[in-house]
Amino acid sequence: xxxxxxxxxxxxxxxxxxxxxxxxxxxxxxxxxxxxxxxxxxxxxxxxxxxxxxxxxxxxxxxxxxxxxxxxxxxxxxxxxxxxxxxxxxxxxxxxxxxxxxxxxxxxxxxxxxxxxxxxxxxxxxxxxxxxxxxxxxxxxxxxxxxxxxxxxxxxxxxxxxxxxxx
Numbered sequence: 001x002x003x004x005x006x007x008x009x010x011x012x013x014x015x016x017x018x019x020x021x022x023x024x025x026x027x028x029x030x031x032x033x034x035x036x037x038x039x040x041x042x043x044x045x046x047x048x049x050x051x052x053x054x055x056x057x058x059x060x061x062x063x064x065x066x067x068x069x070x071x072x073x074x075x076x077x078x079x080x081x082x083x084x085x086x087x088x089x090x091x092x093x094x095x096x097x098x099x100x101x102x103x104x105x106x107x108x109x110x111x112x113x114x115x116x117x118x119x120x121x122x123x124x125x126x127x128x129x130x131x132x133x134x135x136x137x138x139x140x141x142x143x144x145x146x147x148x149x150x151x152x153x154x155x156x157x158x159x160x161x162x163x164x165x166x167x
Contacts, residue, residue: 045118050095053121060121067097067117067127076111085132089115101129108134 047066048056072088079086085101099117109115114135119128 047116049091049093050089050097051091051093052095053097053127054095061123062120064118065120065127067099067119067129069095069097069115071109071111071113071115072096073111085109089117089127098126099129100126101132103130103132105132106134 045064045066046056046060047068048060049069050067053060053065053067067089069089069091072090075086075088077086078084083102083104085099085105087099087101089097089099099119101117101119109132116133116135117127117129118131118133122128
């Protein structure tokens with residue numbers, strides 16, 4: 001009976017490893033080039049305030065933008081018979097942009113509230129919004145009550161009345 005000893009396994013040659021690394025790098029660069037040339041810029045959404053929007057000039061016209069700021073006091077106009085809304089957005093630097101938004105606004109929409117409007121700047125000089133979002137605190141207050149709600153007290157009263165924890 002004869003025993004055969006397997007030949008030792010030799011790894012890839014250094015020249016082969018270099019070609020593999022070069023090929024992987026070339027594929028990665030080609031993918032990056034396709035993404036860059038393929039129009040990734042058309043899919044970007046800029047987030048600007050009124051001051052930045054005016055500073056962008058013609059670059060803002062036609063681009064998808066999220067305009068953020070506060071709803072200016074006394075600027076809300078609701079045209080009759082239409083689900084649209086006109087108002088001004090202001091920022092701390094003194095910038096103002098007139099917005100014409102389509103659709104029904106959120107229930108909490110009002111003057112002096114933080115707002116983000118997604119849309120585009122028009123050549124006519126106003127911002128055409130197609131999506132309206134508001135920002136508000138996550139702290140609930142009872143309407144007309146100026147004090148903070150005591151959560152522990154509320155939970156205690158719910159537990160004492162048989163509600164709250166399901167027992």
